[in-house]
Amino acid sequence: MNLSKSKYCNGIQCKKMLWLDKYKSDVKEDVDNSSIMDNGNDVHEVARKLFGDDINIQFNENLNVMIEDTKEALKCDKVVITEASFAYKNNFCSVDILVKDGNFYDIYEVKSSTHLKDVFKTDLSYQVYVLTKLGYNVRKSFVVIINSNYEYHDHLELDKLFIKIDLTEEMIDKQKYIEDNIKGINDYVDDSKEKESVISINCFEPYKCPYFKYCTSSIDKPNVFDIRSLSNKKKIELYNNGFKNYKELLKSNINDKYKMQIEYDLNNKQDYIDKNKIKEFLDTLSYPLYFLDFETFQMSIPKYEGVKPYMQVPFQYSLHYYDKNGVLKHKEFLGDSNTDPRRSLAERLVKDIKKDTCILAYNMSFEKNVIKNLASLYPDLKDDLDNIYNNIKDLMIPFKNRYYYNKDMHGSYSIKYVLPALFKDDPTLDYHNLDLVHNGSEAMNIFANLSSYSADEQEKIRKSLLEYCCLDTYAMVKIYDYLNDIVKE
Numbered sequence: 001m002n003l004s005k006s007k008y009c010n011g012i013q014c015k016k017m018l019w020l021d022k023y024k025s026d027v028k029e030d031v032d033n034s035s036i037m038d039n040g041n042d043v044h045e046v047a048r049k050l051f052g053d054d055i056n057i058q059f060n061e062n063l064n065v066m067i068e069d070t071k072e073a074l075k076c077d078k079v080v081i082t083e084a085s086f087a088y089k090n091n092f093c094s095v096d097i098l099v100k101d102g103n104f105y106d107i108y109e110v111k112s113s114t115h116l117k118d119v120f121k122t123d124l125s126y127q128v129y130v131l132t133k134l135g136y137n138v139r140k141s142f143v144v145i146i147n148s149n150y151e152y153h154d155h156l157e158l159d160k161l162f163i164k165i166d167l168t169e170e171m172i173d174k175q176k177y178i179e180d181n182i183k184g185i186n187d188y189v190d191d192s193k194e195k196e197s198v199i200s201i202n203c204f205e206p207y208k209c210p211y212f213k214y215c216t217s218s219i220d221k222p223n224v225f226d227i228r229s230l231s232n233k234k235k236i237e238l239y240n241n242g243f244k245n246y247k248e249l250l251k252s253n254i255n256d257k258y259k260m261q262i263e264y265d266l267n268n269k270q271d272y273i274d275k276n277k278i279k280e281f282l283d284t285l286s287y288p289l290y291f292l293d294f295e296t297f298q299m300s301i302p303k304y305e306g307v308k309p310y311m312q313v314p315f316q317y318s319l320h321y322y323d324k325n326g327v328l329k330h331k332e333f334l335g336d337s338n339t340d341p342r343r344s345l346a347e348r349l350v351k352d353i354k355k356d357t358c359i360l361a362y363n364m365s366f367e368k369n370v371i372k373n374l375a376s377l378y379p380d381l382k383d384d385l386d387n388i389y390n391n392i393k394d395l396m397i398p399f400k401n402r403y404y405y406n407k408d409m410h411g412s413y414s415i416k417y418v419l420p421a422l423f424k425d426d427p428t429l430d431y432h433n434l435d436l437v438h439n440g441s442e443a444m445n446i447f448a449n450l451s452s453y454s455a456d457e458q459e460k461i462r463k464s465l466l467e468y469c470c471l472d473t474y475a476m477v478k479i480y481d482y483l484n485d486i487v488k489e
């Protein structure tokens with residue numbers, strides 16, 4: 001078969017993935033990697049400037065055109081080429097950055113990650129193989145990743161933003177296996193008879209396989225793969241030890257938290273309620289009571305002062321609150337997407353939340369982290385922001401600690417599961433009924449790209465962002481009310 005860098009990496013993850021691509025691609029599921037892809041493209045564009053001027057080989061569906069364009073560019077004695085393209089037999093690859101220095105060639109594989117992963121080495125080794133087989137003298141080979149400690153100040157410093165990891169020696173060692181790997185992949189895929197799926201950690205790593213549902217369709221439902229928050233490693237361990245369906249899992253060594261989920265699912269049990277514990281939690285809260293939720297975005301390449309790669313940059317918040325008389329009110333903030341939204345957001349936040357009042361967040365570590373970063377960025381607001389930070393309490397606690405559990409939570413204490421489990425069929429609390437923005441990733445992506453829309457569209461999107469974030473805190477209010485009702489009963 002025709003291999004590329006990504007197909008070779010998929011084949012190393014699991015040969016059956018490529019077999020299914022060829023013979024049964026209709027059973028493939030969508031695995032959403034859109035934000036990862038966007039980040040990747042961003043990073044590649046910036047990394048191109050690492051070595052000064054370059055010749056970029058334009059993408060062409062006809063790969064031969066790219067290969068011919070590369071040959072033309074390689075006529076220069078010293079040149080930097082991005083997307084230089086080569087094929088050895090049926091093995092094609094494009095090199096992110098190729099530096100030609102006379103008769104020597106250095107390969108740079110650029111990744112938007114902040115960590116070196118094995119799959120990056122697999123990817124790089126395949127490129128070294130193709131170029132070496134074609135007779136190019138590959139002198140050095142690198143993976144380029146992002147330095148998570150880099151902090152943007154005034155202008156972008158590429159040498160500090162990127163880390164070049166020299167893997168030349170390791171790549172030389174890996175060459176011995178590549179020919180066998182390619183042969184193994186081809187033999188497997190050329191045989192049209194379907195082989196049994198081998199469920200292993202490779203179904204999840206390095207990337208979630210889009211054929212997982214198909215490959216596990218013969219296992220009784222619900223099964224070990226339906227248990228939320230259990231690590232994939234543990235799921236595979238249980239699966240391999242014969243604990244597959246829920247009945248079998250009750251005899252396994254998984255902890256009581258998971259057994260509770262299984263028993264509730266199997267036996268359709270009534271809600272578990274520890275009224276005393278819920279009351280204890282509620283007694284720690286006082287009016288006026290705020291419900292706070294931030295929306296943030298992340299930049300692989302930072303462009304605002306003091307921002308590190310992938311740092312959470314807040315651009316919006318919603319704030320419901322019960323005033324001292326118990327009347328519910330709402331405030332909100334949505335930043336301008338063309339400028340750094342943090343200063344105006346922080347100023348509004350300290351005005352909107354009165355000092356020494358009680359604030360609820362759901363999974364508060366996220367909100368606290370955002371506030372901590374704002375406090376270190378703006379010393380003049382630090383006291384007020386610290387005050388908010390110190391008064392935040394977590395509405396997730398009653399669910400995380402299982403003071404309350406019902407089977408529709410399916411073992412999760414995330415608000416996205418708790419909310420529909422408490423309020424079945426309530427259209428006012430259903431995120432599906434929102435227009436344009438239905439979850440945090442959509443909010444993040446649409447805000448980051450807001451300037452690419454027309455003025456009319458931007459207005460509509462901003463309205464949708466406000467509605468989405470407002471629902472997040474309204475949902476918290478409803479959950480809080482629900483807990484109060486329980487203890488009153």
Ligand code: SF4
Nearest residue numbers: 014017203209212215
């Ligand atoms: S789900 Fe697992 S076994 Fe099936 S193709 Fe994917 S990686 Fe292979």
